[in-house]
Each structure stands twice: as structure tokens, then as C-alpha cells.
Amino acid sequence: MPTVCDTRSEMAAVQDAPVEADNEKEIKTETLNDAAGNHASAAGGVIPSPPVASTSSSGPAKAGGPGSEEQQTLMAVLQFLKKNNFVGAVDVLRREAGILEDSDESQGQELAASALGGAEAGDATCTLSRASSCTTSTPAVAAAPAKGGEDQPDVNVVLSAYSQQGDPALYQGYYSGLKKFVESVLDCHRAELSQLFYPLFVHMYLELVYNNHETEAKAFFEKFSGDQECYYQDDLRVLSGLTKKEHMKGNETLLDFRTSKFVLRISRDSYQLLKRHLQERQNNQIWNIIQEHLYIDIFDGMPRSKSQIDSMSGSLAGEAKREANKAKVFYGLLKEPEIDVPLDDEDEEGENEEGKPKKKKPKKDSMGSKSKKQDPNAPQQNRIPLPELKDSDKLDKIMYMKEATKRIRLGPESLPSICFYTFLNAYQGLTAVDFTDDSSLIAGGFADSTVRVWSVTPKKLRSVKSAADLNLIDKESDDVLERIMDEKSASESKILYGHSGPVYGVSFSPDRNYLLSCSEDGTVRLWSLQTFTCLVGYKGHNYPVWDTQFSPYGYYFISGGHDRVARLWATDHYQPLRMFAGHLADITCTQFHPNSNYVATGSADRTVRLWDILNGNCVRIFTGHKGPIHSLAFSPNGKYLASGATDGRVLLWDIGHGLMIGELKGHTDTVYSLKFSRDGEILASGSMDNTVRLWDSIKAFDDIETDDFTAATGHIHLPENSQELLLGTYMTKSTPVIHLHFTRRNLLLAAGAYNP
Amino acid sequence: MRVCRGGAAAMADREERRFAEVPRESIRLMAESAGVELSDDVAALLTEDVCYRLREATQNSSQFMRHAKRRKLTVEDFNRALRWSNVEAVCGYGAQDTLPFRPIKEGDLFFVEDREVNLVELALATNIPKGCAETMVRVQVSYLDGKGNLEPQGTVPSAVQTLSDDLLKYYQQITRSILGEDPHLMKVALLDLQSNSKIAALLPYFVYVISGVKSVSHDLEQLNRLLHMVKSLVQNPYLYLGSYVRSLVSSVMYCILEPLAASINPLNDHWTLRDYAALLLSHIFWTHGDLVSGLYHQILLSLQKVLSDPVRPLCSHYGAVVGLHALGWKAVERVLYPHLPAYWANLQAVLDDYSVSNAQVKADGHKVYGAILVAVERLLKMKALSLSVNAEGGIGGLPRPGGIMGCRESSPGLSPPPEPLSEPGLGIASHLHAGGAGCPWEDWTPVPLPAMYCELYSFFGDSLAVRFSTGPSLGNSPPAPLAQPPTTRKELPGGTANLDTARKMPQLTANLNISPRQDGSPHGELTAPSMVSGRSLARSSSSSSVQRSRSSSSRPGQRPSGLSRDVFPKARFNPLPAGPPIFSFVIGGRQMGRRCQGRRFQTTFTPSQPLSAVSSRTYAHKLPVIGRVGKPVRRWTCSQYSLHLPL
Helix, strand or coil: CHHHHHHHHHHHHHHHCCCCCHHHHHHHHHHHHHHHHHHHHHHHHHCCCCHHHHHCCCCHHHHCHHHHHHHHHHHHHHHHHHHCCCHHHHHHHHHHHHHHHHCCHHHHHHCCCCCCCCHHHHHHHHHHHHCCCCCCCCHHHCCCCCCCCCCCCCHHHHHHHHHCCCCHHHHHHHHHHHHHHHHHCCHHHHHHHHCCHHHHHHHHHHHHHHCCCHHHHHHHHHHHHHHCCHHHHHHHHHHHCCCCHHHHCCCHHHHHHHHCCEEEEEEHHHHHHHHHHHHHHCCHHHHHHHHHHEEEEEECCCCCCHHHHHHHCCCCCECCCHHHHCCCCCCCCCCCCCCCCCHHHHHHHHHHHHCCHHHHHHHHHHHCCCCCCCCCCCCCCCCCCCCCCCHHHHHHHHHHHHHHHCCCCCCCCCCCCEEEEEEECCCCCEEEEEECCCCCEEEEEECCCCEEEEECCCCCECCECCHHHHHHCCCCCCCHHHHCECHHHCECEEEECCCCCCEEEEEECCCCCEEEEEECCCEEEEEECCCCEEEEEEECCCCCEEEEEECCCCCEEEEEECCCEEEEEECCCCCCCEEEECCCCCEEEEEECCCCCEEEEEECCCEEEEEECCCCCEEEEEECCCCCEEEEEECCCCCEEEEEECCCCEEEEECCCCEEEEEECCCCCCEEEEEECCCCCEEEEEECCCEEEEEEHHHHHHHHHHCCCECCCCECCCCCCHHHHEEEEEECCCCCCCEEEECCCCCEEEEEECCC | CEEEECCCCCCCCCCCCEEEECCHHHHHHHHHHCCCCCCHHHHHHHHHHHHHHHHHHHHHHHHHHHHCCCCCCCHHHHHHHHHHCCCCCCCCCCCCCCCCEEECCCCCCEEECCCCCCHHHHHHCCCCCCCCCCCEEEEEEEEECCECCCCCCCCCCHHHHHCCHHHHHHHHHHHHHHHCCCHHHHHHHHHHHHHCCCCHHHHHHHHHHHHHHHHHCCCHHHHHHHHHHHHHHHHCCCCCCCCHHHHHHHHHHHHHHCCCHHHHCCCCCHHHHHHHHHHHHHHHHHHCHHHHHHHHHHHHHHHHHHHCCCCCCHHHHHHHHHHHHHHCHHHHHHHHHHHHHHHHHHHHHHHCCCCHHHHHHHHHHHHHHHHHHHHHHHHHHHHHHHHHHHHHCCCCCCCECCECCCCCCCCHHHCCCCCCCCCCCCHHHHCCHHHCCCCCCCCCCCCCHHHHHHHHHHHHHHHCCCCCCCCCCCCCCCHHHHHHHHHHHCCCCCCCCCCCHHHHHHHHHHHCCCCCECCCCHHHHHHCHHHHHHHHCCCCCCCCCCCCCCCCCCCCCCCCCCCCCCCCCCCCCCCCCCHHHHHHHHHHHHHHHHHHCCCCCECCCCCCCCHHHCCCHHHHCCCCHHHHHCCHHHCCCCHHHCCCCCC
16 A cells, blocks of 8 residues: 555655664655655556545555554663563553454554553653653654554654744745645535644644744744634644744643644545545645555545534543544443332222322333343443442432432423522632432532532431440440440531541442542542541542542442543542553543443543443543533433533433434533433533523433434434523522532522522 | 733734743843853843743633633642742742732832731730631522522622722721721821812712611710711812712711710700701802702701600700701791790709609700700890891891891801702701691791890790890881780789799699690590500609690500600699689690790690599509600601500
């Protein structure tokens, strides 16, 4: 294949040229580029080869090219590790190298780090990416695009890819030439081809900066930054601040650009147009960038419209590849364990009393609680080992069922009542809130490193007596559980001290015995709500942990933070069970799927990813948000996911199909909390703009299902129906809403700190 | 640090971005301070790097802000970002207060003020600041059944929002210091309130604060402070009070007239408060006569109403008298003087009661007596003065129906204004409208000075400091009224001579037993024994109660309630059942009849049953002396004032 030849010849060229000898190299690459361009044009002229093959590494040439590339990358990494005396890491990498090469290529990027038990190697990689220490670049690796197993390779390795360059003065010409071309094409193609502008702009700018053409870079930026879509503004701001090669080291946004190929989806027709144009113009510069830094996902069919493209773009690395969302996701709910209690009778009675037997059916459906038949979409019951139910859990389940019978059916006609829990005098800065499932306790994480727990019911919080006192009590008595509690310690609230930085996330265990908190200090702590002391500090994240969440079945929990890795833990292991790596920026929020087999993570790279706990794979990548994602919520039936971001929009996703199915516009500030009602009819969203909004989720899901959307391409027309879906907007008393919770009877609880 | 235009960031369709940039000179200065000399190139490079690192740190710190769910970037956030990049954190700016940047005179240098803290002083300080309140969670059920609130909750009213921060702060400081503990602060605040020229926007809020008098009627100190506040506002030459003056007047009137909760305790000197309020009232009328002219009649009406209401406590009457006095001698002449004979009877009864239980009331009575005396003396003086002035040149003698205008009292408010009395707006006066149909002064004719003097002398005797001869020499008073007093007075059993002061008082007290009767409801008194017993409750030690009319001013709308009690407990009088009514009725009838054409005060008197038979002494002891505060006028609205015992 011609492409592969290109890369190789180029690689050879760079291998020959020492990096320092800039002038010489410049000339050489110049000529070589030309040659490569000719080559490519020739190839394009002869056979309109399948573009997938020419751009991705999964073509027929796979055997030769990518293999050796990876080999080289590995060599470079090994060299680096050796140099820095990471003996252990070298060993591990060596051991795993074989696996790496054999591993399924289609799984793409996030394999190595997410492999089971890869903690050590993962940590090493993290350190790697963080280390801004200057290593002399290895010429051998210079041209190898960083891909495959490595997520965050060494800076110089990454940046040196920019060393090939053309005449800086011509960059503006290249870009405006492309712009002119795109403007001249047919309308239907224009929108698609416009997608090229942003990644090209960024890479051209970076090339200029990298090669020390500061003034040209500035001029280039000034001239064309205005053309970019407004939702890239945040990234542009970062870019505009960056005018020196030295600055590029250690800049995470830059690394993100380089390490991941920007993914575009373009219809075959549009792509052909582009290719022909570039070949005619012999526009090698752009062609090279497209080949090296862009991943063009070509599909057959109608070109997409501007609105379709806009709805899906906005993420740091473009859209998700189509195959990234092809994996099967078992989104169904697990079968609830049978609890043989007189509950059923009572339940029936309750139903009969109300005289609404039909009510039972949809409820069962949505809860999936007592369905005898296995849901075809549900994972196997033991796919993930879950903790066994204790007696107390069973009791709680019974309570839950009883409460559920008294649940209010919500709908557009019957909106829930909302109770607002206001934190007063929260001068310490309230950063996170959680309610227990039965709404009896509320926990707040504060910026002064404390976690505070309040009892919402008249029942006060009591801790267990001290060991000495416990010895004295009669263990045979019936009320032993009552006796072990220390009456003297009863109080409305308890303060948990232990963290050394702001607490960014809190989460109650489903059985209300534990509380998790994660903090800026990089730890996740597990607190006992019996003794109100810290039980474990889970250390693994080296940087702030932004969010943590208990599994709906307890035992497992997920945490994610600034190090871009989400970790799955079990409460009785001090090391993570899984590490989910792949996000290109901080993980800002985490959420467990109701069946506990998947976790969703939202990130500052403006994507949502769904991870399979069983094998650590990323099974869904949802793009479309235009700002960091700060809230996630699964619908109770496990089919849908809602995500809210700083752009104030809430997006709805169909997990099974991997599609965006709705966009809820209305909030004017970051959406910090989302929650579906217990039956999933209402989606509540709370925001920094001091409002709680209620959305008709049933309608949102129905509208899309009746549409003739093509699951194959995933190109949906989003109905502009936010206003129809919005059921109500409720203002708070100048209090940002940072948590929402539906009680078991569908009363909506909201919480936030009063901001005078 | 200077903020200037960012280098590469001029965007075509968006606003220009701005970056913080550190100028090269600053870098060089900093280097010099560290003992390093920088060449131009190095400084330039360093500058650029510093700027970039600053931007980077700022971008990183914004993450902390977002995750703390704040809108404001704090120094702590920035420090955390610095820690990420292994830079030493900046200590000492972690407080949540805003950092005041101060400019230096020469050059564009701004810096954060960094005062030295005296640790010893801090450690030994006695005023340890209170810890902040405990963090707590409060629940509020806001929205039920989807009927939510669509307005922002709990925000300041829009009007206040338009106030600048400075004004708000000023307002808070002023109110706090005026109502606070420190008398010195209060003085300063009042002084400023009096002279500040920029507080026009705050006027409604101050007026609102002042209207709070009604809620602090138990606290003389606060009432006083609020009145001082009124004074300051009224005296402020830069303020145009506009319609707010009504509210102010109503607050002042409240202090003058209402039986304040503070007056229950005899130790409280509410008299001074009333005096001060009356003074303030006159001050308002003097200085803002143009604004309050419409109020004049209403106020007169309400004062008169209070005065003629025997059920009101004496302190209210006192207030009414000083209020009238404050409004000028015309007001006294037109309201107090005609009403005096009727009132006198009641007052005398109080003063003549020497029982121990009456001591307090008697003391109050003396206060009223004194106030009346002061008022009428001034009346006489001013009338004489006006007459003489009139006689000399007639300068101020405008042919107004209200009579001759004194030159001093020529404020527009004193003449009956063209506005009808039904003008709304004054809280106190509003209840008068119902009964205001037959106003006593609509057809009021001035009494000549000699006649007035004669009459007043008959009341006060030599207590009057002003002396006139009773001859016809004074002024050009018509002869007819002059002739009248002797004719009527001859019926007085005690004697007709004006000079016989020693006997005056007892004579008049003898009249006490009867007071003018309400023409509208004579039946009620006859038919309702409960009423009688109710009334007699107030008489603590009287052996027999005498039939008296309830209130000469009771309106037709008032229920014929038997629950109203007399203000004046009568003690020693054992009037003859049949005789005295007739004879004292003549006096009452004479005086009332002449002044008011007998309309208001009915003179036909049906002798009632001897009421002594109705024994009410069983209840008497239950009544506190201050039980007088029962106000029939407002009973149906303000039941909290009523201490009466339903029978």
C-alpha cells in the first residue's frame, strides 16, 4: 500500500536526520514530503483505495507497517524506562509486549492500561505522562505516531511528529485554499468537510509553534481562529496562550491532541471530493496532517447535515469511531432475588385496596424487580460476583417494596413535590452531597476537608459503644442491636475528619453502613456509619479524585479523577480491581449502571464513556457535549443514560444502540446533578443557575423510538423539542442545586448550599 | 501586574481576549530584587514564559473551582494548581474576603495591602470574635403538585437591588447604629442623617424602619431613637419627604396618642416621649407645612376623638392635649377649648379621688391637668396677642372662616384647607371618617377672648398665669357672648363670681356626675343592665355608681356594647339620685349647647333608674387600674389592647 510506504520512507528520513540539525532536516523532509505527496496522488489516481485502509492501520498492510511501528514505540519506551531505572516497569512491559502485539487491534487504544491487574504498569505510564523531564529524543521513534497500547507517551516522542514541516509562510495559503475549496463544494458536502477545519487548524498551528515560527503562528491563529466553531473556544483559549515550543512540554491539552487521532465522520462522497482536491493541488501539508493526526471514519450514505454534525461533535478528540460503540452491552436489569416474605400478600392487598391492578404492570416493567423471566438484555446473574444479601438487606428490600407500593405515579400531569435541603452557614464550601436511598441520611463534602453527615429524620445519629462497653452488654438479648448504640453520642449530625483537601465526592453504600468520600488529597476514604470513623483510605490516584460512587449492590465502587483514570475498587481490597484508562482529560463524574456490570464516566474531554467491569473494556463513547461533563444518571431500567455538562445542556443516550437520542436545553449554567424518578418518567436536573428543571423523559425516549432513525449509521435527527419536554422550572433561594434524589415514594429531594 | 491585550487573540467575531501579562520591567525588577541582573533577551524570554505559566496555572485552578461548584476562583484554587506544577504555594491570602488592591501613585503598580499584625495585641485581645454559626441543613418543601414558584426565591426586592452597594452599606450602618447600644454612635449617625445630601434613595427604607414604632411600643428607648430618626430626616435640608411625610406623621402620632405598652409601667417616662413626639409633630408642621396641609384636619379630628373618648387612658388624653398644643393655639381653641367643660368633669373626678388605688391614675390626671393648663394659657396669650395685632393694623387678619390668623401661626396648615376630610392616608385618622360626618368645627364660631377667659378662669382659677380683666375693654369682641356667661353662670349653685377660685373646683367637681349624653343611644343604657355593671367595674371603691354616658363620641356603627368601661374611676361621690343630674345637666347643656349647637352633645337627659342597686363590686378587684386601656374605638380591630373581662 502506498500509504505505508510513505510513512516508512519518511521514517527513514527522520531516522537519518538528527533532530538537532534543523536546517538540514527541513530540506530533507521537504523534498521527501513532496515525494510522498506525489506518491499519494499517484495512488489516489490509480485506485480509489478503500480509505479505511489508507488511514487506519487495519488495512491489508497491517502485517508489515503497524507491527514494526509498535515495535519501535515499545523499544523507545523501554529505553526510556531503563534510562530512568524503572526496572519493574521494564519487566512488566517486556512481559506484556507479546500480549500487546497479539491483542485485538480493533479494541484500539485503551487496552494496556485497562488490563487486569495492570496497576503497576499503569502507574508507571502515568508517571511517564506527567514527567516533564527532558529526555533526549530517540531518533528511531521520532516519526512513529503514538498509537496502540500507549495512551500518554513521552512528550518528546509525541511532539517530534511535528518536526516535519513545510514553509511556514505557506501555511496560511494552505489553510485558506482548503477553506475556499470547502466553500465552493455543494451544500451537502460543505458541512461535512467543514469538520476538517478545526483539527487542521490546531495541528497546523502547533506545527508552526513547534518549529519556532512564533510570528507566523500568531498570525495564523489570528486569521483563522474566528472561523472555528464556538464550542471549541475553550481549547482555542489554551492554544492561543501557547506560542513557544517550550510551552508544549507538559501541556496536557496538547498531548491530548497528539496522542489521539481526531476522529471525523465523513460520507464517502465528501471524502472523495476532498481527496481529489488535495491531490489536484498537491497540498501535501494538509494531506500529511490528515493522514497522521486525523482518523476519518468513512461511511456510505447521505452526507450529514450541519445540525447532525454539530450535535455529535465538540469533544476533545472528535467523534467516536463507529466501531467503538458496536460492542454488545447488557443493559438489562438483574433479576431481583426472591424474598419469601408475606410481602407479596401485603403488596397484593395494597394494590387491591387502591383498585388499580393495571398499575402493577408498568411498575414491574420499569423496575424489573420481580420479573420471573430473564431479560434478554440483562447480563448473567453472576457475570459480576455480587455480595450476598444479608438479613438486614432483605429487610431493607422489604421496606423498599412496601414504600414502592405507595409510590406516586409521576407524569406530565402529576409532577413531584420538591423538598429543598439547604445547607446554611456552609462557609467551608459545600462541594458534594449524597442521600441514602431511603432518604434518611444526608452527607455533605466540604472544601475544608470535612465530611458531615446529618440525619434527616428525627432519629438521631448514634455511634456504637466502645469496645469495653460492648463487652458488658448482653449479647443474647433481642434488642442487642439497640443496646450496642451509645445513647450519649446521639446527635443530629456528625463530622468526619480525615481528608487533607476538599472533599469532591461522597457516596453512601446501599446498606447505609458505609460512606465513601474522595478528595483533592488523592485518596478515597471509606467511613463507617456505625462508629463514624474512617475504615480505609484507598490510595491509588495521585491527583485529586473528583468523584466516587458506590455500586447499587454495594461492595464495589468507582473513582475517577485528575489522572484520567477511573478505578474500580472493592471495599475489602486496598488496590483497585480495574483501571479504566482512555479519557483524554480529567474524569469528572462517575456512575454505576443499575445492574452493576458497567460504569459510566464523564470527563473534561467532553465525552462519556461506558466501561465493562468484567473485562475493563470501553464499550461506549458518547460525544456531543461541548463542555466538561459534570453529572450522569442512568434511567432505572438501565436502557438510557443522561449526562449534563458545563454548557448547561443535558443529553440523553440510548445505551443499547450507542446513540444520542435527545438534547434538553434550558439550563443556563453547569448541570451538576441529574436524577431519574424511581419509575423513570421524569428526569430532574439541577444546576448552578439555581433552578431545578423537570423533563418528560418518557416523551423524550418515545419520540426518538417512533422516529425512523438508522441505527446502522447512528445519524439521528434530534427533534428540537426541549421546550415540549420541559415540564417545569423551579427556582431556589439563590442556592445552586448540587444534588438531586428521588425518595422511594417519588418525592424529589434537592440539596445545595445557600450562597449569600 | 498589568492587564493588557493578549498577543495572538484578536478574534474576528468575538470579543478580544485578554490575558494577564507581566511586563518585562517587572521581571527584571524581580530578578534584581533577587540579586540577578538580566539581559534584555533573557528578560524577554522569561517574561513570556512567566506569562504562559501563569495562564496555565489559571486554567488548572479553574478546574478546582468547577469541582467545588463555585463561580468564584479563590486563592486556594490557584495554590492547588501551583502545587500540581510543583511550585511553592502563595501563603497568606487564603481568606475568603476580597483582596483590596491598592495603586501606587507613580506608575501602574497595584499591590495587595499587607498590613502588619501585632500578634501580642491579637493574642491579648479581649473581644474574641464569635465563631461562625454551625453548619446545618434545613428543609423547605417548596413546590407542591407542580405548582411551583416561578419567581426567584428569597432575593432582595428589586428596588433594593437598584441601590448601590455603598448606599446599602450606609443604610445598614445607620440603622444599626441608631438602634444599637452605643449612644455615641447613635449621635453620629443621627447627625449624618441630618446632613447627608445623598440619601434620597434610602428615604423609603428609613421611613419603613420608622414605621416600626408600632412593633416596639414596649421599648421607650427604641421609640425615642426612632423619633430622633424622624427628626433627623425632617431636618435634613436635602431630603424631599414628599408623600412619605404622611407615614412619618402617622408614626409620630402613634407615639403621641397610643396607650403604649411601655406606659403600663408607671416607672417608664412615656410622658417625655409624648412631649417629644408632639414637639416633633409641630416641627413637621412648621417646616413641611406644604406637605402636610391635608393632614391637619385629620390630625385634629383624631386628637379630638381621643380627647372626647373617656374610655381612653389618661396618657392618651395627655398626648392629645400636648398634640393640640403642638399644633398651635388655633387648634387648642378649636378643639380643646370647646371640649374642655365636658372633659373637665371627668378629670376632676379623677383628681378628687384620694383613694390609694387611684393614686396612679390621679398622678396621671395631674399630668393631663398640667398639660391643659399650659395649652390654654398659651391660647389666651396668643389670642390676646392676635387681637391686639389685629386691632393695631390687621396685618394678618385674613377674612378666613377659620378666624383670625396669628402672624406666628400663619402656616398654611392652620387654615382649614380646601381638601375634604375624607382624605385617606393617615392611619390614625382613618377610623375617624366614619364619625366625621358632623364635624364640630365646620360650623364653629370663634369665641371672644373675654368670654373664653371667663370660662377658663372658672375652671382653673388662679392657676392661670395669664390675667385679663373681664371688662369689655379687650379687643372688639362682640357684646352678646360677653353677656352670656353671667346669665348661664348664675345657675351655678356655687356662685357666679369669677374670682371665687377656692370654691370653683368643688363646684365643678360636683358637675362631674353627669356628662353629656349620646343622643343616639339612650335606650341602650336604660335597657342593658350588663352594660351598667360592666361600667361600674372600673369604680374601685364607689358605693354607688352613677349613670354616665359612655362616650360622647361613640359612632352609630359601634355596637351598644356593655363592655366599655369608664376611664375615670369615681370614688367618693355619693350623688343624690335625682337632684344632681338635673342641675349638672344644665351646665353641661349650657356649655355644650352653646359651642356645638347641641348637636353633638345631647342635652336631653332622661333620669335613669338609680343604678346603685347594681352591685358590681364583686368584679372590681379583678380589674387592674390600667384596665382603662380598653379602647372601644378600636376594639374590634385590636383586641390585644383590650384587657376587659367579658361578663
